[in-house]
Amino acid sequence: MRNLYVPYPAVIKTINEETYDTKTFSLVFQDGKRQQEFRYKPGQFIELSLLGYGESPISIASSPSQIGYIELCVRRVGRVTEALHRLSDNDIVGIRGPFGNGFPVEQMRNKNLVFIGGGLGLAPLKSLIRTVFANRRDFGKVTILYGARTPSDLLFRDELAVWGNTDNAEVLVTVDVGSSDWQGNVGVVTTLFSKTAISAQNAVAIICGPTVMFRFVIQELFKIGFAEEAIMLTLERFMKCGIGKCGHCNIGPKYVCLDGPVFSYKELKGLPGAL
Ligand SMILES: Cc1cc2nc3c(=O)[nH]c(=O)nc-3n(C[C@H](O)[C@H](O)[C@H](O)COP(=O)(O)OP(=O)(O)OC[C@H]3O[C@@H](n4cnc5c(N)ncnc54)[C@H](O)[C@@H]3O)c2cc1C
Ligand code: FES
Incomplete structure (x- = not known):
């Protein structure tokens, strides 16, 4: 049986620099x-563990349709993530997991999907977006609204372009603050709602980003007519163990590591400190 406490060694195969502070690591287990x-x-x-530095929860950015490796997209913010960013190809890290519930993909079949990502929040969404495009006929229209602080903070630019050129899919991007060479939309991610026609009919909205973004995005979705159970959020709460033992991640009676990180708005509504 898999031991939830034991990190398994994994080799870094490739490192892709996404932005000045964010890299995507492709990893293969040694065993x-x-x-x-x-x-x-x-x-x-x-x-994700690094000997001498500690452990951090990181979403899997690859999709189960990508066989033979996993991808993690990691922003450098502190002790563990800075140490990770100093590593090179063929270096070893530890991996425990996978943990958490994941998205209810089966319930999303044949529905129109509206993804709303803020900053690094596009990384956890990427796994689901890739799954949807790998099984394109199983899902309806895909709309992706993505916002970052500045043009140099935008992740996955090449993939965004490919997704936007896919049949029955639309990608809209914005930045909070533009630059001299930025010709796209400027404004927070909610400004994108007026630039496209989103219908709540037979649709699910999936959100990941900073907590403050959740509140404004949910207001917009309610205006369009989304029901509470048709709004899914993935939370990045402080975690330690990842397996329901330490109590670092709880929101009211829920443990983000076990019951989440994916919740519907209906589940989170009214829980103190949830949103
Ligand atoms: C379910 C889940 C999925 C995540 N997925 C990703 C991912 O795909 N990519 C990614 O880059 N990060 C992700 N994170 C956040 C990541 O776990 C933290 O950035 C990381 O643990 C920081 O560790 P550190 O040792 O580098 O920083 P530390 O030295 O521990 O802290 C650096 C700074 O970041 C703050 N911080 C630490 N952890 C968090 C957190 N969880 N939320 C907000 N602030 C925090 C600290 O208060 C401090 O200010 C995820 C977190 C969770 C819970
Ligand atoms: S992280 Fe320890 S209980 Fe959730």
Whole structure:
């Protein structure tokens, strides 16, 4: 049986610099059997460990349709993530997991999907977006609204362009503060709602980003007519163990590491400190 406490060694195969502070790491478990057995759902996370530095929860950015490796997109913010950013190809890290519930992909089948991502929040959404495009006929229209602080903070520019050129899909991007060479939209992510026609009919909205963004985005979705249970959020709360033992991640009676990180608005509404 898989031991939830034991980190399994994984080798860094490639490192892609997304922005000045964010890199995508492609990883393969050292033990081929572990690699084969490692199954996950979009929206799940792992605990990434570096000897001498500690452990951090990180969402899996790849999709289960990408066989043989996993991808993590990590922003450099502190002790563990700075140490990770100093590593190179063939260096070893530890991985526990996968943990958390993940997105209810089956319930999303045949629905129109509206993704709203803020900053690094596009990384956890990417796993689901890739899953949807890998099984394109199983889902309806895909709309992606993505906002970052500045043009140099924008993640996955190449993929955004590819997704936007896919049949029955639309991608709208904005930045809070533009630059001299930025010709796109300037304003917070909610300004994108008036630039496209989003319908709540047969649709699910999926949000990931800073907490303050959640509140404004949810207001917009209510105006359009989304029901509470048709709004899904993935939360990035302070975590330690990832397996329901330490109590670092709870919101009221819910443990983000076990019950989440994906919740519907209906589940979170009214829980103190949730949004
Ligand atoms: C379910 C989940 C999924 C996540 N997915 C990703 C991901 O895909 N990519 C990614 O880059 N990060 C992700 N994070 C956040 C990541 O875990 C933290 O940035 C990381 O643990 C920071 O560790 P550190 O040792 O580098 O920083 P520390 O030295 O611990 O802290 C640096 C600063 O960041 C703050 N901080 C630490 N953890 C968090 C947190 N969880 N939320 C807000 N502020 C925090 C600290 O208060 C401090 O100000 C996720 C978090 C959770 C809970
Ligand atoms: S992180 Fe320890 S209980 Fe959730």
